[in-house]
Amino acid sequence: MKGAMPIELNPSQKELTARARDLAQSKFAPRAAEYDRAAAFPEDDFKDLFHAGLLALVVPPEYGGLGLGPYHGNVLTLWLVTKEIAKADLALTRCWEGHVNSLVLLDGIANEEQKKRWFNGVVQNGDIWVAWSGEPQARASSESTSFGTTTTKVEGGYIVDGKKAFATSAGSARWAILLVSTAGPGGARHSSGNVESQLLLACDLSDPSISVDKSWWDPLGMRASASHVVQFNRTFIPEANLIGSPGQYLLDGWQTCFIPHYASTFLGAAEAAYEFALDYVTTQGKAGDPYIQHHIGQSAINVETAYLWLQHVARMWDTGRHPEAQLAGSRARHIIEHLAEDTVKRCIRACGARSLNRPSPLERIYRDLSFYVRHDNDDHILATVGKSLLGQKHDPSFYKP
Numbered sequence: 001m002k003g004a005m006p007i008e009l010n011p012s013q014k015e016l017t018a019r020a021r022d023l024a025q026s027k028f029a030p031r032a033a034e035y036d037r038a039a040a041f042p043e044d045d046f047k048d049l050f051h052a053g054l055l056a057l058v059v060p061p062e063y064g065g066l067g068l069g070p071y072h073g074n075v076l077t078l079w080l081v082t083k084e085i086a087k088a089d090l091a092l093t094r095c096w097e098g099h100v101n102s103l104v105l106l107d108g109i110a111n112e113e114q115k116k117r118w119f120n121g122v123v124q125n126g127d128i129w130v131a132w133s134g135e136p137q138a139r140a141s142s143e144s145t146s147f148g149t150t151t152t153k154v155e156g157g158y159i160v161d162g163k164k165a166f167a168t169s170a171g172s173a174r175w176a177i178l179l180v181s182t183a184g185p186g187g188a189r190h191s192s193g194n195v196e197s198q199l200l201l202a203c204d205l206s207d208p209s210i211s212v213d214k215s216w217w218d219p220l221g222m223r224a225s226a227s228h229v230v231q232f233n234r235t236f237i238p239e240a241n242l243i244g245s246p247g248q249y250l251l252d253g254w255q256t257c258f259i260p261h262y263a264s265t266f267l268g269a270a271e272a273a274y275e276f277a278l279d280y281v282t283t284q285g286k287a288g289d290p291y292i293q294h295h296i297g298q299s300a301i302n303v304e305t306a307y308l309w310l311q312h313v314a315r316m317w318d319t320g321r322h323p324e325a326q327l328a329g330s331r332a333r334h335i336i337e338h339l340a341e342d343t344v345k346r347c348i349r350a351c352g353a354r355s356l357n358r359p360s361p362l363e364r365i366y367r368d369l370s371f372y373v374r375h376d377n378d379d380h381i382l383a384t385v386g387k388s389l390l391g392q393k394h395d396p397s398f399y400k401p
Helices: 011-038 043-051 075-088 090-109 112-125 255-283 290-318 322-351 361-375 378-389
Strands: 129-132 148-154 157-167 175-181 198-204 210-213 228-238
Touching (some): 011 043, 043 090, 075 090, 075 255, 075 290, 090 129, 090 175, 090 361, 148 175, 157 198, 255 290, 255 322, 322 361, 322 378
Antiparallel strands (some): 148 157, 157 228, 175 198, 210 228
């Protein structure tokens, strides 16, 4: 950040974030516009992450990784690395989050044989992971297809049949953690079945029964996240690929580990927009305009506030105050979404219409952030925070009313 970062970093944090920053600015940022135009998965970026040793960032050291994450006492470092990647390309960061969060989940609830098998693939081969839940049950007026899977127990495993939407990294990830339900369609977010019907199944995406439909994904932003529709044609998943126990993902609140991680991506968008605007108005000779000074000043304060919120939540995770961290993560995700959106809009006002002309990074940040914050309904997030304060029953994972 241009100006003093409002939090102090230890030497390890400085080294890792600097490594991520150099890679993001030298490699990822120059490619971002091309991947965005083509709505193409950022293959070369993931190859660079692998060769830089960052793809195994959250794999435990005993399996060859660096061991970051919410249950290892150093989650802020992970979030700061994510923030640096987000400054270069939000769509890439969505794919990165899917990979990293999947590995955090494996570290937490996979058995020893599964960890050895799957972490070795990440460390040695650069295997990309993702987690897919999306099965919206209410069809949009513009859609001609419907989504949903059925999961049936058979001898030796499970049969998954049907379609998932918003399947990030589809066509390029090697493994997907499928959030499915034996009670019927809906995944985890949209399922109406009981919690114990929810399963986590690790699916080898090289299975020929799986196909990717790229015709559906043509969004305003986050285009390079390649979040296509995936069709499972009676795909068999062996019993050995069942992760944890039925219902464990929701019962243990695993989604709450990832909510503030999304906020670190929003911070990356805000900081990138702020730094772009600071350079832009300076080179354009507009620094004397008092209204521009207001926008730059408030943008800097927004970014600093977001850092402090992330640090606040990270301390709770890192000191074992997990129930508090789960609720604080939703607070942070809510406020940082609004701080980031306000910052981007202020930067556009300060820079003017030319900043929205491709290939301006501010134009892409505006589109990507506008789309990405819809990942969760912020109204429901805020209502969930209110419910928790009022002592009412609430869903901390997917904010269901």
